[in-house]
Every structure is written in structure tokens, then in C-alpha cells.
Amino acid sequence: MTAHNIPGPPELLSGLPDAMIDLQTDDGVAIVDGEWRYSDTMVEEIDFVAVGDDLGPSGEPNRTYTVQPHAQGTDYDDSEWRVLAPADTEKRLSTGQVCFNWYRIKVTIPEKVGEFSTTGATIVFEVAIDDYAEIWVNGEMPLVLGQTGGQVVAGFNTPNRVILTDNAKPGDTFQIAVFGINGPISASPRNYIWMRTASLDLYAADRARAAWDADLAIEKADDGLDAIVPEDAKLEQVATGFLFTEGPLWDVKGNFLLFSSPNTNVIYRWLPIGKVEVFRAKSGYNGADIGRYHQPGSNGLTFSPDGRLTICQHGNRRVLRVNPRGNTTVLADNYNGQRLNSPNDLVYRSDGTLYFTDPPFGLPGVFEDPAKETAFSGVYYVTEAGKVGLVTDELKGPNGLAFSPDEKYLYVGDWDMDHKAVMRYPVNEDGSTGQGDLFYDMTEADGDDAIDGIKVDVEGNVYVCGPGGLWILSPEGKHLGRLKLPEDPHNIAWGDADGKTLYICALTSVYRIRLNLKGIRPE
Numbered sequence: 001m002t003a004h005n006i007p008g009p010p011e012l013l014s015g016l017p018d019a020m021i022d023l024q025t026d027d028g029v030a031i032v033d034g035e036w037r038y039s040d041t042m043v044e045e046i047d048f049v050a051v052g053d054d055l056g057p058s059g060e061p062n063r064t065y066t067v068q069p070h071a072q073g074t075d076y077d078d079s080e081w082r083v084l085a086p087a088d089t090e091k092r093l094s095t096g097q098v099c100f101n102w103y104r105i106k107v108t109i110p111e112k113v114g115e116f117s118t119t120g121a122t123i124v125f126e127v128a129i130d131d132y133a134e135i136w137v138n139g140e141m142p143l144v145l146g147q148t149g150g151q152v153v154a155g156f157n158t159p160n161r162v163i164l165t166d167n168a169k170p171g172d173t174f175q176i177a178v179f180g181i182n183g184p185i186s187a188s189p190r191n192y193i194w195m196r197t198a199s200l201d202l203y204a205a206d207r208a209r210a211a212w213d214a215d216l217a218i219e220k221a222d223d224g225l226d227a228i229v230p231e232d233a234k235l236e237q238v239a240t241g242f243l244f245t246e247g248p249l250w251d252v253k254g255n256f257l258l259f260s261s262p263n264t265n266v267i268y269r270w271l272p273i274g275k276v277e278v279f280r281a282k283s284g285y286n287g288a289d290i291g292r293y294h295q296p297g298s299n300g301l302t303f304s305p306d307g308r309l310t311i312c313q314h315g316n317r318r319v320l321r322v323n324p325r326g327n328t329t330v331l332a333d334n335y336n337g338q339r340l341n342s343p344n345d346l347v348y349r350s351d352g353t354l355y356f357t358d359p360p361f362g363l364p365g366v367f368e369d370p371a372k373e374t375a376f377s378g379v380y381y382v383t384e385a386g387k388v389g390l391v392t393d394e395l396k397g398p399n400g401l402a403f404s405p406d407e408k409y410l411y412v413g414d415w416d417m418d419h420k421a422v423m424r425y426p427v428n429e430d431g432s433t434g435q436g437d438l439f440y441d442m443t444e445a446d447g448d449d450a451i452d453g454i455k456v457d458v459e460g461n462v463y464v465c466g467p468g469g470l471w472i473l474s475p476e477g478k479h480l481g482r483l484k485l486p487e488d489p490h491n492i493a494w495g496d497a498d499g500k501t502l503y504i505c506a507l508t509s510v511y512r513i514r515l516n517l518k519g520i521r522p523e
Contacts, residue, residue, distance in 0.1 A: 018121075
């Protein structure tokens, strides 16, 4: 397999484009049938309210400020605005010092740019505003936690690069609104706003790649594997260069993958355009003695049924939920008054009951750590009322876990070199579980790893990160096959719009493979 240094460079599609349209020239603007429109802005004092107990705008009346006009929408009428010749975008504009402005242009994708056919191309709008810019495309500016660049401020005089489309068609139109900001705002600079560059960079479809082919060996143990793994199945590497990857989670609404880096205390976000960025720093620990820890960061990630990110934090030894306003709630940090070890992985039942595993793998001394309070490695459940109950204390290294499609059974993998087993527990209505039984034993299988992440598809097949690769088991516990990757897999998540792509965190890299069945995932 060819090695790729991903992420990097940090710029989006940083290579030489196949074609370019300079939007600061007459010829360039003519190619896209565009026209620059310009407006200064006004800062107005308005009535508002102070923050309330709900952390939202529900408090006492106050006064604050807004910027006029709000010109980001596609239906905004800019017909009375000043028309700028393309070269005039380089003029110093707005009122100076703390000031803002708008540039708007509507572009139409031509059939060709020179000899380059635009059909199927990826088209990137790049603009560098002196000093900062926010970019709206067709009235939208997606915002997600930790976002850097793209459609939000990228940095001081730093180009913003925004993908308009990854499958261009001649005649496509895009309304672009650029909000300029003079900065640094805190220092009130004695200058103005101007546009350093503005262009459309065009890349042929095969140039704008976010994945690279990786070696895959399919070991078929039963004909039932044919219904799951396509005959032409292909493994792709989408990110690499990490110390250790874990806890993948697909965000359906945001269309991106989150995953943990326990060793570096970070949650990353991978975007389908091939960009990796920090989503949450200090993801699992913020103590002064962090240098003692091998894996202080987050591990398992999931969404609650109402869409709130929930995190297993190794160093902080707790399960944390992030609420809609950004504040957090500790769901579990002890059992019967004794601190948890280092919560590892987690899954919600559809009624909001949370289940998680708690081996000591995140403690500096692991099983022998002097700060270890709980004598066993537990599997727990937490009801919506906050009750913490015990599923089992009989596993040495409980790790990945998942529900059967009907939620009647909870599968739990044991990270124990002497007991590489998947256990199955019947689940009661109140969240408690019955006595577990052995679902599948991999102890004698070849491969150095034990059992880590587990997921299930809509037909009830169980996918297990186990010794030597990714194991696929039938709902009855029959071994259907094993997928052997370039690196040992540690956790998995169902991704993409249809839920049929399996994303695999495997040591230093993240891989993906398209399968025939849809997986069960938090929607």
C-alpha cells in the first residue's frame, strides 16, 4: 500500500488546479457571467435580552449591536448596490478602523475553461480578504464546533477556500456573499478592507480525491458473507498519521466523521472533502499531571437519542454529555461511591438508557494504578433518571458493545488475551440485564489483538474488531468471515448518507469500506 501523509498540507486541495478563473479580472468575471456588487455596513445599537438560566436569550432586556445589511441570503436584493469593476475589488473600502463590508457575486459554471471541461469537476472558491472573511454560498454558511477556515474566518489575511461543488454541471449557479472584516478588531487598525485575491480553482474528478486504495484480504468462512460484502469490495484509507485512533462516530446531520485520539487528548473531525481538523481539544483530561498518562483522551463516542454528543473520558474517569448550549453534564463518574476506572465505549438504547464499559486501560498504571478505586472492570447502565446499575463485573477488559436490532440483547467484547470473547446479555425493560452467555470465542484465533469495537447491521449481523482483523458473525453466532486490513482494527462506525459505509479506526489510520447492508447507528 502506498503511504500517504494525511492530513497535510493543511490547505484544502492544495495542489495545482487543472484550470483557474481569476475573479479580479474582466475576462475571468465574463467567463462566469458575473458582476461584483459592493456595500459598506452599519453597526446599529438594538434592543435585546441578557442570557437566561437556560443559557439562551431569555433574560432581562438589554441593548446590544447588529450589523446592517444582512445580505447573505440568495433572495437579498443588491440591485441598488455599487457595481465594482473586477480590479476595483483591490481598492481600500468601507469606513476604516473597526468596520465591515459585503462583496456579492453570482457565478455560472461554463461548459469549458480553456480546454478544460467542467463536467464532474470539483470547484473551489478562494478569497483572501485583508483582514478576515466569512463566506456564504447560496445563503448557507455551515457551522460546526471546532471549524477552522472554509466558510468561517480562516485567520489574519489567510485565504478562505470553500468547495462550491464536487460534481459540477455546466449552467450551475452559485450566489457568493463575502463578509469582510477589518482587523484585528481589538486594536482598531487605522486602515481599510480590500480583497487580495478571488478565484475559482477547478480540479478534475480524479484529482479531488479524499481516499486511497488500501490492501484488503477477505477470508470467507460461510456463504452468508456474500450478502454482506460485495464481490468487488474495496478498502480505502481516508486519514493517517495518528498515534492511535478510536471511537468513530458519523454525524448524519453534519455529514462528517468524528473520531478520538486517546493518546493526544483530541477528538478529530474528518470531512468527506478529505480535511481533518481538531473538533475538541482536551477531550478526556485536563489535569496537571497529564504527562503521566499514555491515553488520557476520549475513547468511545456516540449520540444520545436526542442528538447530544456523549464521550467516554479516560483521564477524567467519567462519561460526559455535551448539551445543546455547549455546557456539559456528567452522566457517570462513580459506582457505589467509588470512582470509575476509565470509561471505554458506550451505546444508548432507544429509550435513552446508556450502557458503557469501564476497564482501567486509561489509567497510567492500568490494573495496578494506585488511584484505582473500583476492584473490577465493570459494564454499567445509566437510566435517564440517573441511576447507575451494573451489568457485569466478570470480564477482565470489557470493551466494545452494541445492541441487537430489537434491543433484546447487549453484546460486549472482552479485551483479555486469555478470553477473546463476545458475550451476550439479555436486556430487561428497566435497563437491567440477565446472566450473559458466550456468543463467540476468538481466543484461539491467529492475531495479536483481543476484542475491541463492536457494531451491528440491520439484519443483526455482528461486526467485531478482533484478532487478525474485522470479524463478521451472524445473529446466531456463526463465523461468516474476516476482513484483514493493513493495520489492526480497533473500532468502527456506520457512515455516509445511506449508512452502508463502514468506517474503521485502525491504529494510525482511518479506513472505509462499502457494504451491502445498512448499519444500526445513532441517527
